Amino acid sequence: MTDFKINHREGDGVSVIELKGYLDAHTAPQLENAFQTLLNSEKYNILVNCRDLSYISSAGLGVFMAYIEDVRKNHGDIKLTNLSARVYNVFDLLGFPLLYEIFKEEREAIGRFKVRPRS
């Protein structure tokens, strides 16, 4: 059984990361690698679709915190979409809605990135 899976696709000047399963201290390094790979390729418009994310702990949230500064320094952003109520609740308990834009659907989020490189 796979605990956690990441799917990555590109489109419309935005890198979309889809998360599936359980994001905890065991699986957080996979998300770190995914963010690091995007930053290495100078991709700073990152949309994280959490539709199939069943669980998140602070170890997972820590990954978002670790990369947001670098991403914004480069005029990009990490935006989140499709959070389940349970996952949103953990984000909310730690005050993440103050710092991250969270949308219901991908299409709402895509239009909100500031710099849109030509695809």
Next chain:
Amino acid sequence: MKLAFSKTIESRTENLRAVRELIGGAAKDFGFSEEDSSKIALAVDEACTNIIRHAYHNRSDKNIEITVYAEKETFEVRIIDSGDSFDPEALKPVNLKEHLTAFRRGGLGVHLMKTLMDDVKYRSVSGRKNEVRLTKHLPQ
């Protein structure tokens, strides 16, 4: 309090999911809602993660003892490790906005545990061990 069960795991992050399932199931059997059971399981995940990372510095061959006590309206999880001790009083109260804005990592787990549970207590136990007690009461 009455002992419900006890389990010792190795200090490996791949054990976290099984711990969550064990504790979440026990909390549900005790009478907590699905939502509250998930909160208790998350708090225990946070405690074990802190032990693995900070008490054992990611060594995977150490033990974590998890014991559940349940009586009347009270569900308590006691987690014992023999790693470096942790002084939660040394942590400043978390001002979330400041904390998040400063992009600091770590420290959020303890805040989350305190938010999810009714009571969180750290203490030293015999044999140079550390214990954290996570307590939650059934809603009235």
